[in-house]
Amino acid sequence: MSGAGGRAGSRAVAVKRLTTASLNGAGVLVALVTLFPIAWMVSTAFKPSQEIFSLTPHLTPRHPTLGNFSEVISGSVSGIGSVWLFFRNSIAVTLATVLLASVVSLLASVAVARFRFRFRASVLIMLLIVQMIPGQALIIALFLDFNRVGLLENLAGLIVVYAAQALPVSIWMLRNFVATVPKELEEAAAIDGASARTIFWRILFPLVMPGLVATSIFAFITAYNEFIVALTFLGQAHSAYTLPIYVTYFFGRGGAQWGPIMAASTMYTIPVMIFFLIVRRRLVGGLVAGAVKG
């Protein structure tokens, strides 16, 4: 490029720089708007109460304090126990759900990905439809059934419901992963005399591991965030409360205890955020594969 072309070139470069700068500006703006509420939650959790109700709020605490957290941990403000109790309940329910849903959906996904059988298409369509059944339609009959068999007000009842609710989507997601494992690998191993057990553990399992991570994340969200079932089932059984029901109870007590409430929600939120950041890459691919590609 020379002469007049050079000038046009430098103008193009300038336009390009301007475009990049404004795109980056927009990106930063989106990120800040998105992060702001979370920052405000964490910041409130560290503020003493006179700062929380100050006439001029500040983004960061002037005199940061752990007082809100210690009140939440001692259980003095919520009146129903330490946050650790509800933490333990939530973790127990979540892990059990993830484990149960992963094993059951892996078996089912092998069936729909590796076999042709009579009701295969019906099963797949049924899975698509049941994942859309609104919680409100199920909760009433579930409540009455679980009341009869004595599964209300304890964590086992929640685990059963959450695992079953996670199944349709988990099977759909895993099915795609199982289907992408080349059958030739399994066949080659079979010809070499490997048993189905060996093929499962040594070939299929490692290759669908990313899929299992994705479905585990999905089951994790289902169980850790679930609200309406826990709210209905746990009733006044405070000691069985999961974190979301505890936070809601605490919030519903009134008294504008914003410091301790934000401390409790921070403790509820931060672990799931850390978890998401760790599994970030697989999450995006897996969820998109599950939700968009079907």
Added chain:
Amino acid sequence: MGKVAEFVWRRGLSQRRGPAVTAFVRRHRLAPYLLLAPALAGIAVVLLWPLAQVVVYSFQNYGLPQITGTEPTQWVGLGNFTTTFADSEFWLSLRITVLFAAVVVPLTLLAGTLVGLLLNRLGKKMSAFVSTAALLAWATPPVSASVLFYWLFSPDGGLVDWTLGKLPHWLVGSTDWAGFNWATSGALSAYTVLTILVIWQSFPFIAVSVLAGLKTVPAELYEAARVDGASAWRMFWKITYPLLKPIFLVLLLLSVIWDFNVFTQTYILTGFPGNRDEFNLSLYIYDKAFAGFPPNYSLGGALALIFTLILLVVTVGYVRASVRQGALT
């Protein structure tokens, strides 16, 4: 489907169970059914059976006396449905639900698509930064997010009222914003907060899905269009939109289903059961079934059935869109 692979799986499933069982499983080709059995059992017990029961309950008078057995369960025909359709609160909650979805779905799709397009144009580091921020909003549990937004919009020390009070009056209306109670000042103000909250929580999923779709569009198409002097607007509608149409369709249907179903956020932000004129359909059903005095499971069941039928229309669309994308292959 590889015949050998299928054979290996069949053999494996019938192994170690004695020759009689092996032969039975093989002869009747039971392997896939055995693999599916636990999943189908779980889905049947927790999803299908309750749904069937709700249909039965909705034609009965099942309430507290029927649980304790002090009064018998009776068939009431369409009684629960006529009660529902005669209740003005039902129509109000239905209107709120439909209007809310009609506002939030397009706004979420718009915001998500714009951010998705932006992420696609950003450099690697910047894109990672923005999508991580979005991921954090999406990862925030609904209960945390709702309590947090209640606090942001709180009349007593909340940041939004304080900010609105500082802004010039010609910009934000001449009302005195200090101490304005968003949760209890009627459906419009409560659902304004809910709109912001739901968009904040759900645009990241749309953005990431759109981004994943954009990555599959061949760059040459845009290059060629750019050489021909096409504007960004034209390129979106002539290249991006047609290619991503299946993704947009699924995202649209999922958003409609989700935004029809908003319970957690409305429960917390309207201070359930405080403001009956702010109920959406979810809250109305929950109130009838569990919070009423006495709770009326049959009335709630009839409502749940109506709600499910409304969503079924959308679900059929979702299934058709998925099938058309070749999801069953």
